[in-house]
Amino acid sequence: MAIFSLWIINKAGGLVYNRNFAEGLAQLTSNEQLVLAGTLHGIHAITSRLSPNGSSSGANVIEGESFKMTIHLTVTGTKFVLLTSLQETIAEHILQRIYEAYSDAVMKNPFHTPEMPIRSEGFDSRVTAIIGSGQT
Amino acid sequence: MSYAQPHPRQSILSNSSYSSAEHLSPTASSTRFSLPAAPSIHSTLASTPRPASNRVVPNIYDRNLSKARAAEVSASAYAFLFSEIVQYTQKRVSGINDFERRLNTIGYRVGSRVLEILFWRNESTSKAPKREIRLLPVLLMIQTQVWKAVFGKPADGLEKSSSNVDEYMVIDNEPLFERHISVPKDFSQLSCSSFTAGIVEAFLDGLNFPARVTAHHTPNAQFPSKVTILIKLEKSVLERDELQK
Numbered sequence: 218m219a220i221f222s223l224w225i226i227n228k229a230g231g232l233v234y235n236r237n238f239a240e241g242l243a244q245l246t247s248n249e250q251l252v253l254a255g256t257l258h259g260i261h262a263i264t265s266r267l268s269p270n271g272s273s274s275g276a277n278v279i280e281g282e283s284f285k286m287t288i289h290l291t292v293t294g295t296k297f298v299l300l301t302s303l304q305e306t307i308a309e310h311i312l313q314r315i316y317e318a319y320s321d322a323v324m325k326n327p328f329h330t331p332e333m334p335i336r337s338e339g340f341d342s343r344v345t346a347i348i349g350s351g352q353t
Numbered sequence: 354m355s356y357a358q359p360h361p362r363q364s365i366l367s368n369s370s371y372s373s374a375e376h377l378s379p380t381a382s383s384t385r386f387s388l389p390a391a392p393s394i395h396s397t398l399a400s401t402p403r404p405a406s407n408r409v410v411p412n413i414y415d416r417n418l419s420k421a422r423a424a425e426v427s428a429s430a431y432a433f434l435f436s437e438i439v440q441y442t443q444k445r446v447s448g449i450n451d452f453e454r455r456l457n458t459i460g461y462r463v464g465s466r467v468l469e470i471l472f473w474r475n476e477s478t479s480k481a482p483k484r485e486i487r488l489l490p491v492l493l494m495i496q497t498q499v500w501k502a503v504f505g506k507p508a509d510g511l512e513k514s515s516s517n518v519d520e521y522m523v524i525d526n527e528p529l530f531e532r533h534i535s536v537p538k539d540f541s542q543l544s545c546s547s548f549t550a551g552i553v554e555a556f557l558d559g560l561n562f563p564a565r566v567t568a569h570h571t572p573n574a575q576f577p578s579k580v581t582i583l584i585k586l587e588k589s590v591l592e593r594d595e596l597q598k
Contacts, residue, residue, distance in 0.1 A: 321533050322533055322535065324433075325429070325432040325433060325436050325533035325534075326436065326533055326534055326535050327435075327436040327437070327438075327440045327443070327545075328443075328534070328535065328536065328537050328540070337535040338535045339534070339535040340535070
C-alpha cells in the first residue's frame, strides 16, 4: 500500500498543486504533468456526459495494472486526484480530508489567489500530516 | 451596433464569471451555473411576497447586547472576513510598514467599539459603576476580558519589558486571526496581528492611556504562529500612574 502523489486541478484544467510522496511511478517533468492534468480534465468532462440516464459524477476511479487514480470532484469544479497503489482502500477518505485542509489553509489564506498555483506552508504541513498518518 | 443584447438570465453574472463557467466540466456547469428559469431578483423583491418561514433569524440590531454567551459567531466566517480585510488592504499599500499601519487603523475602529460594549456589559448592571484609572488593572483587563470578547479565550501572557519601563507585552501563542494564514516569503516581516494591535491601541486610548501598539511575530518551536503585542506607553501615562500610588 502506497500513496504516490497528489494533484489538485483547478476548474479550468490547470494543475495548481502537485506533490509526490513515494517512488514507484515514472518520473515526469513538470511540463508532462501539466499536460496529463489537462488531459485528465478533458477525460473527466467526457465521462461525466456518458451516463445514459441523467447527469453523472464523471470518473471516480481509474485503475491501471500498477496504480489506481482516485478523483474527487468538488462542487466548485476543483478536482483532487490521488495516485495510489491498487491495494489502497482509504484514498477517498484521504481526499476528503485534503479537501478539508484545502478549504482551511488555502481558501482562508488572504495571500492565495483562487485558480492559481498553491504556495502555502500551512497547506503543505496539513497535507504532510494527513498523508503521513494515512500511510501504513 | 451589432452587439446582441445579453440574455436576461446572464445579466446578473459578470462576464468573467460566466466565461470561467464554460471551462467547467459539464456536470458542474449544468448543475451549478446554468440558471434555472426562476424569476429574476427584482421581480422577486417587488411582486411575490416572501414565503413565510418559521425560522426567524434575529437582526443583529435586534439582539440583546448583553447576551455575550449565546452570541457566538462561526470561526470560518470570521476567517473569511479577516482574509478579505487583508486582501483589501494589500491592494492599497506599497510596503510592509504601510500594510501594518493600515491593518492597525482598521483594528482601531474595532477596538473603540470593543471598549464601549465591554463597559456596557460589565458596568451597566453594577450598583457602583467605575472606570479603571490604574495601569495594571487595565492591562489585565486587556489580557483577559478583551481577548475573551474578541477571540473567546484569554491571552497566554502579559509581560513587562525588562529593558524599558514603558513597555508591556501581551502574548498570544495561537492567534485566531492567523490560524489559516501563511505569509509568503517576500512578506516575511509582516504580522497580520497588527489588526489586534489596533484593537489594543484603541482600548488603551479610550481609557486615556495613550500608547503605540505594534505586533511582532515571535515564533518558537512549539508555537509557530506566536505573536507578541508590544505596548509602548506614553510618558504622561507612567507619570500619572506614579502620582496615583
